[in-house]
Amino acid sequence: MTARDAGRPTVTSRVLDILEAFSAERTALTITQISRRAGLPLSTAHRLVGELACWGALERDAGGGYRVGLRLWEVAALAPRGPALREAAMPFLEDLYEATHENVHLAVLDGLEVVYIERISARAAVHVFSRVGGRWPAHATGVGLALLAHADTDLQERAITGPLRRFTGRTIATGPELRRVLAEVRRTGVAISDGQVETFALSVGAPVYGPDDTVVAAVAIVVPTPGWEARALVPVVRASARGISRALGAPRALRSPETALHNR
Structure with missing residues (x-):
């Protein structure tokens, strides 16, 4: 405006x-x-x-x-969700990148959008629209779903009541569907966005926790749909998010993975 x-x-x-x-x-x-x-x-x-x-x-x-x-x-470098978060995350993002040589994202939530604060990508990686400093609707991305699932209830309801922008035939476009997906993200600890932005791209994301055990960011990997399955990426994405959370001093990251998932 x-x-x-x-x-x-x-x-x-x-x-x-x-x-x-x-x-x-x-x-x-x-x-x-x-x-x-x-x-x-x-x-x-x-x-x-x-x-x-x-x-x-x-x-x-x-x-x-x-x-x-x-x-x-x-x-902008003074923002707590900017360079300090990126610095703590970089070693784990690089490890995640080495696992696929595709796109790796680190993002934070701003309203109903995600803001990308880091991206690692190979020249031959699957095409994505993200860029450092860029924004994207949270409901359509792996990082966005991971963040939105752990946002406060009022913000979730704002997203669920829409409107929800559709990019492909697979984009989450209704409130009930989004509510169901967010509940599944909280249950499993990972978010899967399959063909929501582009039909040939699959994103798997996981939440990153801060020192007070609240979600402060999300990490995701984006790969081409042919040749990759989400379940094969879940362990490495979870491990990356957990490593970043530990580097940030999140108490839950010091517990065993089974205990953390049980207490979600």
Whole structure:
């Protein structure tokens, strides 16, 4: 939503609208484009973009356009669910990658979407739409189902009451189906998303627990459907999630796997 949609705009809302004008498809914008996408007068956009560039939130490229600046990356690095989590997870993500040489994801939940904070992939791995910093609807992905199954009840009900975006004929598209799948994820400790985003891709995910034994992230592996079965991936994905949880100091990760699953 742009500043003009929110009633009387504040300086903060205008700045946020400018930053929101950028996307994965539009990484470089001119002042005119920023003005139009943010819903701001050209003079206002010019002034605020100049201030953001001086601070380092935006950078001007050789063609005269603007891109997101490194200063924002520095600030984002302070987020507790960002680099610290990634650093603890990397050894286990790399081990998981070596098991298949396919796609490995680490993600966190933000509302009804997942945000990917790490991805390891081979050149020949099955095609996926994910990218570091990118978002995807939680109900359609392995990491998302693993996270949503352990989210608070209100958030789960928001997801269940929909609407649920459909990507393929296999995408979870009804509330009762999503409720059933989330219950199964809690029972088994793993989430399986088979052909929900692309029919030829299979994702197996598992929750990662933090120091207070709440789910803080999820790890998943995505492989091509031909040649792979979910049950063959479950043990390695569970082991990876458990290793990350242990590195984060989750008490449940110090118990035996049988005890942890029984106490879920």
